[in-house]
Amino acid sequence: MTSVKPKNVKSKKTPSRRSPPVVDAAPLATAGSPAHEEATQIKPSPFREANSAASSLAPATTATEVADQLHSVAIHLLRRLRVRDRESGIGPAQLSALSVLVFGGPKSLGELADAEQVRPPTMSRIVASLERSGLVRRHATEDGRRMRLEATPKGVSLMWEGRQRRVESLASAVGTLPVKERKQLGDAIALLQQVIRSL
Secondary structure (H helix, E strand, O other): OOOOOOOOOOOOOOOOOOOOOOOOOOOOOOOOOHHHHOOOOOOOOHHHHHHHHHHOOOOOOOHHHHHHHHHHHHHHHHHHHHHHHHHHOOOHHHHHHHHHHHHHOOEOHHHHHHHHOOOHHHHHHHHHHHHHOOOEEEEEOOOOOOEEEEEOHHHHHHHHHHHHHHHHHHHHHHOOOOHHHHHHHHHHHHHHHHHHHHO
């Protein structure tokens, strides 16, 4: 009797499912004007999406890759530091406008609106709130045709106290780094300043 050999049956393989690449999409959190506040999310980076998780470990080499990572780091840094701004007692739009007057000097309403990239009526409401809080005051110019806005001593004090809180938070984090890495960070800051001047 001839035995019949069974045919080789290939086992069906279940197609592997790969997880989608992790994309950094942290909320935008700058202490900017209301126009900046409307942006709630960073759009997914095409470079991280295309290169997957493996390439995220590799150092950036092209100018675009470095810019992409720098953009993300800057936003995350501001987002973490902005938590301390809540202690100032005023909103982010008011705080941003006040910072322009404290660190940039007196300005007209139009100049302040331009600096914060908002419409004059919006800035007028922001300034009114700052005036009610005793943080900003108006004074006439020499020709008497325009009013200038300047920070009051109370406003200057509030802004410097807020800056100090941010610096303390940063110093605490930087202090955890070894001395060699702190020096590397200092060198990187000089490069960042050069980049900012080129924008």
